[in-house]
Amino acid sequence: MPLKTSHCNSCLFKTICDRTIGKEDFDDLYRSTTFQIFRKGEIILRQHMKMSNLVFLHTGIVKFCYNNYGKDIILTIDKAPTLLGLANYLNNNVNFFSIIAIEDCEGCMIDEDVFQRILTNNPSFALQALNSFTNMFRQSMQSFISLSYNQVQGRIANILVFLSKHIYESSVFRLPLTRKEIAQFAGCSTENVINTLRKFDHDGIIRINGKEIEILDEKGLQLVCRMG
């Protein structure tokens, strides 16, 4: 609870809201939120569960998981700051998928009723929420296309580019996923991930050392995305 106070003064969510909703509405929203820490591996939203919360993620990285007849699939990765649960909210609060912390995260639980009230009273806030949803949709679309119509090499190359550009914004980063999780993301076997990553290393496109990854030849990697 003391954390909440210290955070909220500089809270990005507040900053965003300030531009689109009034002080009164924000205070309403504010009173309904509770600060929460999620440890690595913890489930923030669980697939098929009915939720009455959205979560504004302040720090951390999460994975969107879908369990398909017992098989786990990773749909996408997202990082703070971001609003989680919008797609679920639009789906009668029944969660499409699970959202799981892949590193320690901090977030604020937002009451769904309050959120709904503000949404219907503030066209510009609604529009912004819609925009955020559209962006997620477009991102999903891109993954979708990469995953469905490329070979494994192209899919893994796409995942590396995605992590580099959208999550870490750097050509050097520490893989947040295990090889098995990359396989669940790329829709292939774990061995295939290992072999493909090693091939990229041998070809001089990336340098890999355990979980440390450096993209050496971005143009080459982009080419694999398209052709692979």
Added chain:
Amino acid sequence: MPLKTSHCNSCLFKTICDRTIGKEDFDDLYRSTTFQIFRKGEIILRQHMKMSNLVFLHTGIVKFCYNNYGKDIILTIDKAPTLLGLANYLNNNVNFFSIIAIEDCEGCMIDEDVFQRILTNNPSFALQALNSFTNMFRQSMQSFISLSYNQVQGRIANILVFLSKHIYESSVFRLPLTRKEIAQFAGCSTENVINTLRKFDHDGIIRINGKEIEILDEKGLQLVCRMG
């Protein structure tokens, strides 16, 4: 133009609108629309083009196409009655993908500005539009998962189930797609589609004669969707 008048009295779009927007708003919308016939193969919305129209489709079946570095991909199939262009509208009017008639279609072009005005003035209409968008998102998600994490057999089985359930609502129908188009939908080679369909026929799951398809063993087909 005479067609417009005769249609509009019993227009489904009007019926939907009547429940959520007032007569004045609808008349506004009505004055801005133009009736249009699209022949088989015609492009209704073109990828990357900036559009200032939405299209309410009265009759016909369309495919959502995405051109990825010169390769054509089918994202999904939709049929009348439906509102086309919502995702594009939310994307600053830049079309995500092309929408192409796969049989003769009739539709009404809706002016984007008028649509926008009504959207911002009518929370319930906006909510309904949002809902429609969410449904499309969910549908895409399902395709996405099927395509990415199943083998070819499962993907083709999924497409057959999709056409049977959502497009024709019957276990007997005439394939609206060529084998090549099914391949573009399933993300595999044309030959693979042909062989897989024939295998399903030999296994007694479907009966196929050119473009005529009958699903004989729905449970079996569903099993292939999950396992294949």
Added chain:
DNA sequence: GCCAAAACATGAAATATTACATCTTTTTCG
């Protein structure tokens, strides 16, 4: 009705991918 183009069909060879078996390294936890 005829011709050309497209669609459909088929089999074989080349390639991609998975599954399995086994081993090494790293991480986790009492």
Added chain:
DNA sequence: CGAAAAAGATGTAATATTTCATGTTTTGGC
């Protein structure tokens, strides 16, 4: 710290998929 579990690595055999070559059938103008 040390044992157990998980993750990572590697090679091979089995399977799935594509590509190519070729032939047949259907479709769409003129």
